[in-house]
Amino acid sequence: MKRSSRKQLQNRRAIWMSIIVLTGMVWSLYKLSASLTLASASLPLTELAVSPGKNHAAPQNGTSRYKILIDPGHGGKDPGAAGASGKQEKAYTLALSKKVFDQLRQDPVFEVVMTRTDDTFVELEGRAQIANELDADAFISIHGNTYKDPDVSGTETFYYADDSFVLAQKVHEQLVKSTGFKDRGVKKEGWKVLRDSKHPAVFLEVGYLTNRNNETDMLSEAHQIRTAQAIANGIKNYFARF
Ligand SMILES: [Zn+2]
Secondary structure, three states: OOHHHHHHHHHHHHHHHHHHHHHHHHHHHHHHHHHHHHHHHHHHHHHHHHOOOOHHHOOHHHOOOEEEEEEEOOEOOEOOOEOOOOOEHHHHHHHHHHHHHHHHHOOOOEEEEEOOOOOOOOOHHHHHHHHHHHOOOEEEEEEEEOOOOOOOOOEEEEEOOHHHHHHHHHHHHHHHHHHOOOEEEEEEOOOHHHHOOOOOEEEEEEEEOOOHHHHHHHOOHHHHHHHHHHHHHHHHHHHOOO
């Protein structure tokens, strides 16, 4: 073989090697981009698979609304606790509940109903029954706490059914931040109003009316507005998951 043709062969071999290497590189880049596209396309699917979760929180009757029942504790012949100042719990729960109602009503996704809008007595049995008849997506009972020791203070949230726990947690989280009171936690309790409710139900003890400091805050208009916003935000955070 001539020296020049050997050189030509080497050149040709080098060209072929380059073509093979380049093709390999292009192919692996193509594979990489394809797998990246697949990964990004599969993300929303994964989210869809986990997010809707519980049926009870789905909007009712094909509308885009969640029904929220706000329950101002006590009323009429049942005054509830007597605060450190002698003021009655039933007046506090009504004042705060009306503010929660006003807050939630501003968001068209919510249809908001109250168990009472004035100083009337509603049977304990009647309250959960209203929630069940309404097919409410959430039942929020609002109270002020009482204890014989006036030093006891703080915010606590109660629930009974397991599917009410997250609602309790979401509302409590906001409530505690807003009241600035001692965090007494989220607790499971078999109270009738919670037990009888077929849908997520929580019972808020915003603070201790028998504690002078808690009561002074709770009866102030500004504190009530902030507390109402916190309860509404907790409810919104809960429904934002669906
Ligand atoms: Zn009460």
